[in-house]
Amino acid sequence: MGHTVECLTTIWISKGCLSEGTKAPVKLDHAEKEVLDLLNVNEVLDNFELVQMEADGGDKDRGLECYGIVYPENCDSYHGPHSIDCLIAIWEEVGCEHNGYRFPNNLTIPDCESMKNSNLTAIRDNMEGVKSAADDGNDDHQLNCYGLVFPENCDSYDGPHSVECFTTIWKSKGCLTEGTKAPVKLVKNETEALDLLNVDEIFITFETIRMHADGGNKDKGLECYGVVYPENCDSYHGPHSIECLLTIWEEVDCKVEGYRYPGNLTIADADALTTLNLT
Template sequence: MEADGGDKDKGLECYGLVYPENCDSYHGPHSIDCLITIWEEVGCEHKGYRFPNNLTIPDCESMKNSNLTAIRDNMEGVKSAADDGNDDHQLNCYGLVFPDNCDSMRTTQCGMPYHYLEIKRLFGEGTKAPVKLVKNETEALDLLNVEAARENMEGVKSSADDGNDDHQLNCYGLSEF
């Protein structure tokens, strides 16, 4: 009863887990904040299609009324399937499908900069083409996930197209004007 009343120590004794932040019971009903906390702990992104705020009302209610173990198992299953290459679950967890040569959100796994250089027409002649970067610049790129790499490169291209001379050099290897 104490565990179900929100006592985190008793929750650990009774259910074998510490209630995540924003979660007050094992069985629920849980708040949307509790579901979001678990989603974030699992490692999925807010842009994911199954982010708790993106769920349909019936799906959200079902999740809110599940026990914490079932919720975590469900969310970890989505992330695991996404990381194993399942396109649907990549959308569910991350809000995007990894490019064909990627099997992870990590740039080091798939040469992300090359993929987005090609897609966004950031030419290899640019001073910031991956093959022209020095070690500390490639290490910085390796720390980015797919979404951050894409946003970074889209920003460089957009700025170049808007006339930024430095970004035109970075992107195209020349100043257009």
């Protein structure tokens, strides 16, 4: 007559395996069930115990059979204790960043030890809960998962992002809407390229433009500030040289004889002018 599925399930669970396991009794095909029916209860106990022991010994195939989970990289058991590298692998699989406040290496020792001794399902559920709450707009969990609060008008970390999101980041990095690469002026393929980046990468991209602009790169100055640097001027914000001021004075078509000609200014007035932006 053999064993009922309910009988086999009781033994399976008593040995620590889960109903999610791919070899849980309710998931066996007819041939696999017939093989178990040839065994007595003690032999079934031994059979299931062997599956569980091999799963806990690091056998990934047995882990899938017993617990229904593929062990992440650097993880060699379901129940633990797990290595810090195992926790980091799960964190990365979930999609959180190393900058996140709850990144395993950033945890307190008690929190880290607690997580190391949790089972893989509980660890993943915890981390996925953090990410899900972050993506749903929870500021605290955005810090926990990504290490930043999403900028205004940005609804996700990985995108796609709106032009308003790009603009918020663009302005936060000190570039102007007059810049030739301001988000509202981008063509479709440029916007699509930015959409492939996460928020941190967009911050870095825009900051790099501004840094090059402030480092004297005239092309980047035009992209960031929408200004062609006059001759002898090598930044938007300054401080500017007296030669830079003289160039602008000449460009606006004032004369050397003018009372406000940069060479005629008091030191205090000239210093004040050199610290203004070009606009």
